[in-house]
Amino acid sequence: xxxxxxxxxxxxxxxxxxxxxxxxxxxxxxxxxxxxxxxxxxxxxxxxxxxxxxxxxxxxxxxxxxxxxxxxxxxxxxxxxxxxxxxxxxxxxxxxxxxxxxxxxxxxxxxxxxxxxxxxxxxxxxxxxxxxxxxxxxxxxxxxxxxxxxxxxxxxxxxxxxxxxxxxxxxxxxxxxxxxxxxxxxxxxxxxxxxxxxxxxxxxxxxxxxxxxxxxxxxxxxxxxxxxxxxxxxxxxxxxxxxxxxxxxxxxxxxxxx
Amino acid sequence: xxxxxxxxxxxxxxxxxxxxxxxxxxxxxxxxxxxxxxxxxxxxxxxxxxxxxxxxxxxxxxxxxxxxxxxxxxxxxxxxxxxxxxxxxxxxxxxxxxxxxxxxxxxxxxxxxxxxxxxxxxxxxxxxxxxxxxxxxxxxxxxxxxxxxxxxxxxxxxxxxxxxxxxxxxxxxxxxxxxxxxxxxxxxxxxxxxxxxxxxxxxxxxxxxxxxxxxxxxxxxxxxxxxxxxxxxxxxxxxxxxxxxxxxxxxxxxxxxxxxxxxxxxxxxxxxxxxxxxxxxxxxxxxxxxxxxxxxxxxxxxxxxxxxxxxxxxxxxxxxxxxxxxxxxxxxxxxxxxxxxxxxxxxxxxxxxx
Numbered sequence: 001x002x003x004x005x006x007x008x009x010x011x012x013x014x015x016x017x018x019x020x021x022x023x024x025x026x027x028x029x030x031x032x033x034x035x036x037x038x039x040x041x042x043x044x045x046x047x048x049x050x051x052x053x054x055x056x057x058x059x060x061x062x063x064x065x066x067x068x069x070x071x072x073x074x075x076x077x078x079x080x081x082x083x084x085x086x087x088x089x090x091x092x093x094x095x096x097x098x099x100x101x102x103x104x105x106x107x108x109x110x111x112x113x114x115x116x117x118x119x120x121x122x123x124x125x126x127x128x129x130x131x132x133x134x135x136x137x138x139x140x141x142x143x144x145x146x147x148x149x150x151x152x153x154x155x156x157x158x159x160x161x162x163x164x165x166x167x168x169x170x171x172x173x174x175x176x177x178x179x180x181x182x183x184x185x186x187x188x189x190x191x192x193x194x195x196x197x198x199x200x201x202x203x204x205x206x207x208x209x210x211x212x213x214x215x216x217x218x219x220x221x222x223x224x225x226x227x228x229x230x231x232x233x234x235x236x237x238x239x240x241x242x243x244x245x246x247x248x249x250x251x252x253x254x255x256x257x258x
Numbered sequence: 259x260x261x262x263x264x265x266x267x268x269x270x271x272x273x274x275x276x277x278x279x280x281x282x283x284x285x286x287x288x289x290x291x292x293x294x295x296x297x298x299x300x301x302x303x304x305x306x307x308x309x310x311x312x313x314x315x316x317x318x319x320x321x322x323x324x325x326x327x328x329x330x331x332x333x334x335x336x337x338x339x340x341x342x343x344x345x346x347x348x349x350x351x352x353x354x355x356x357x358x359x360x361x362x363x364x365x366x367x368x369x370x371x372x373x374x375x376x377x378x379x380x381x382x383x384x385x386x387x388x389x390x391x392x393x394x395x396x397x398x399x400x401x402x403x404x405x406x407x408x409x410x411x412x413x414x415x416x417x418x419x420x421x422x423x424x425x426x427x428x429x430x431x432x433x434x435x436x437x438x439x440x441x442x443x444x445x446x447x448x449x450x451x452x453x454x455x456x457x458x459x460x461x462x463x464x465x466x467x468x469x470x471x472x473x474x475x476x477x478x479x480x481x482x483x484x485x486x487x488x489x490x491x492x493x494x495x496x497x498x499x500x501x502x503x504x505x506x507x508x509x510x511x512x513x514x515x516x517x518x519x520x521x522x523x524x525x526x527x528x529x530x531x532x533x534x535x536x537x538x539x540x541x542x543x544x545x546x547x548x549x550x551x552x553x554x555x556x557x558x559x560x561x562x563x564x565x566x567x568x569x570x571x572x573x574x575x576x577x578x579x580x581x582x583x584x585x586x587x588x589x590x591x592x593x594x595x596x597x598x599x600x601x602x603x604x605x606x607x608x609x610x611x612x
Binding site: 051053056058081082083084085086088089091093095096097098099108109112113158161162165 | 420494496497498499500501502503504505506507510511514515518519521
């Protein structure tokens with residue numbers, strides 16, 4: 001059950017600094033949407049507003065409306081932990097929990113949500129690891145520390161950990177920027193498989209990656225340093241990379257800017 | 259054409275033969291022995307010091323001649339750093355040597371099995387059993403009080419650090435760090451021994467091991483809070499965010515992700531506090547009173563402790579007392595060391611075996 005995300009006039013601040021302004025876009029269920037743009041244009045910030053991770057930083061706040069299947073997640077009655085369980089997130093650098101084994105890492109979300117039954121956990125772990133294309137590599141050493149894996153495996157472990165709690169949406173913040181090309185390929189394959197079940201948003205600096213994995217692409221940019229980031233163009237990936245509507249988008253994609 | 263800021267370095271340079279340092283060392287030793295002994299102004303310590311200075315100077319000159327001035331500066335600084343290390347380690351080694359060499363004389367079964375009850379000035383035996391019991395109970399109770407309180411306070415400061423409450427805690431912890439142990443003892447004497455304890459004791463004030471534990475926990479608390487705070491700050495933010503992103507509430511993230519990650523460091527901080535508390539004499543003297551007899555009950559009557567035992571034996575007129583004091587000092591250091599090693603092993607076992 002993937003979900004539809006609708007952002008209307010989303011503006012985010014760190015303290016008094018406005019980082020993104022007036023982002024309005026709709027993400028359809030079971031699609032992969034790439035967010036591209038130069039550094040500091042606010043694409044990661046926008047991603048973090050979608051599962052309310054932006055506000056984890058002291059002094060950060062969000063204005064505007066963000067709805068998931070019609071429900072505003074910034075409604076005061078909304079439970080933040082429920083939002084984050086529905087909308088999972090994979091970070092730039094793999095961050096497995098260092099005190100936990102591979103198995104414990106995968107089921108961490110379930111265990112901390114109160115699931116105790118061993119059989120349930122074991123089944124969920126296998127399902128998530130298989131979905132993350134990691135099962136065959138780790139099935140014989142599930143009790144080894146998560147940190148003993150290679151960088152690419154750790155990132156897939158983090159993806160497995162994210163999908164183990166069965167979210168509807170998966171946010172990925174430059175998931176391959178710390179990985180080598182082969183691990184990157186493994187994760188891109190994985191994204192294409194996950195599209196069947198989840199709504200995926202991915203921030204990337206790699207335009208080939210955006211072109212390879214996404215259905216739709218959103219281009220963010222800033223006028224100059226210190227200005228808030230804005231959504232410049234949002235369209236089918238095919239269209240953005242072959243025949244963009246905006247001159248700025250074309251300049252960025254062809255490498256003339258950014 | 260301007261000259262470059264750096265002249266190019268030759269890739270190869272001549273090296274000093276291996277036998278040169280040894281020759282210099284022997285030469286410096288011989289020369290300083292001749293000088294010091296000849297003038298008759300000092301002993302072998304002065305010979306060693308002078309030889310070290312001569313060695314460093316001689317090596318500098320020779321290295322500069324053979325391998326160039328840069329290599330000479332490198333060798334000299336290296337020698338100075340090694341010397342600084344030796345000077346820092348020397349007192350520690352000296353303390354260990356003094357403790358072991360003088361402490362072993364009375365390290366026997368009687369010492370660990372009996373108290374000082376009915377031991378007169380002419381009796382050679384007597385032991386520290388009552389003091390060991392006292393130290394273990396007092397420090398144990400103090401740790402039980404301090405660890406939960408200290409860790410909770412550190413969490414309040416680090417994880418909920420923006421609030422005025424947290425800032426207040428931080429301020430008072432800083433103030434507490436500077437409390438002299440005698441003041442902590444006086445505080446407990448006034449507050450517990452003279453005011454609270456009489457309520458439970460038909461109006462009569464009284465010493466107890468528990469009062470000593472209270473005073474020790476006043477001293478331990480700032481150390482535990484401060485070190486736990488540092489350790490919690492070292493836990494990388496992405497770990498917390500990773501847990502938040504799984505829909506884990508903040509309090510559960512702290513308990514299940516942040517604390518276990520910081521645990522080995524927290525244990526180290528706790529053991530530092532335990533070591534300090536175990537060595538305190540003044541508060542125990544003030545509020546537990548000290549005794550020659552065994553008292554297992556920390557809530558009633560006088561208790562002794564190892565540090566207090568060392569103090570009382572060191573000032574005792576009996577000619578057998580100094581040996582008991584040294585043995586007790588050695589026991590105290592060994593006890594703290596065993597506790598620290600055990601705690602670190604346990605903390606490490608909680609982590610995964612690689």
